[in-house]
Amino acid sequence: MVSAEGEITLLLARWKEGDSSAFERLMPLVYPHLREVAAAYIRRERNPDVLQATALVHDLYLRLLQQKKAVGEDSRHFYTFAAKVMRMILIDHARESQTQIRGGGQQRVPLSDDLPWVNIDSAEMLDLNRALDELGALDPGKVQLVELRYFLGCTSEETALLVQRSKASVDRDLKFIKSWLYRRIRPGGTEDAAGQ
């Protein structure tokens, strides 16, 4: 019988090779842990003293795989996977927030300091999710950057390391992506060829 750690490693390898069913099977193994990370992520925004989500995911990776060092391919793919799951969790969180009746004075929590116009508890998150699905149909690599940088909370440097590109190239892509997303979420112009 394969241990949970062994199964995670195996499924990560299959997902990495393009087996999308491996992602579905990984989810129940990792989702509860990442929900805790997401809760801490939201707390971090409200309290900067709480650990960063990336550090928590690093700890989670070590715990799940019981390795002394998280390096190399497996680590990179785990972060990519975790970022995708964090997107799902934070979107679920936004959906739940939308169904609850809230009183006034709810504190605004930005998804990221670099994307402060998206409030984590708002319908903007759901708009963002839809826009990312559309962006993914055109260029899935750009969605991966958004998931790592804004949903998992990686720095530009960490994101560049994980996608094995230069920081300058990642920053350049993110500038375009933010403009594209902003136009999708906050439309202010007429229809054009970029899909507005």
Next chain:
Amino acid sequence: MEPTTETFLLIESIFHEAVAAPEAAREALIEARCEGNRSVAAAVYSLLAACNREEREALCWGLIAAQAP
């Protein structure tokens, strides 16, 4: 209208060139690179406008966050 991946990549490429160019040279650059394709040019202009609006709004939220207790 949803763009094809090819059109999307062309728009992105022109956007990056326009951002890197001096503001006074942008319009000529976009017109030259779009070669008469008005919908691609409109997409690039629209993205540049969104880029400015996004940066302004991000700045405002940054100022608000800095003033929060």
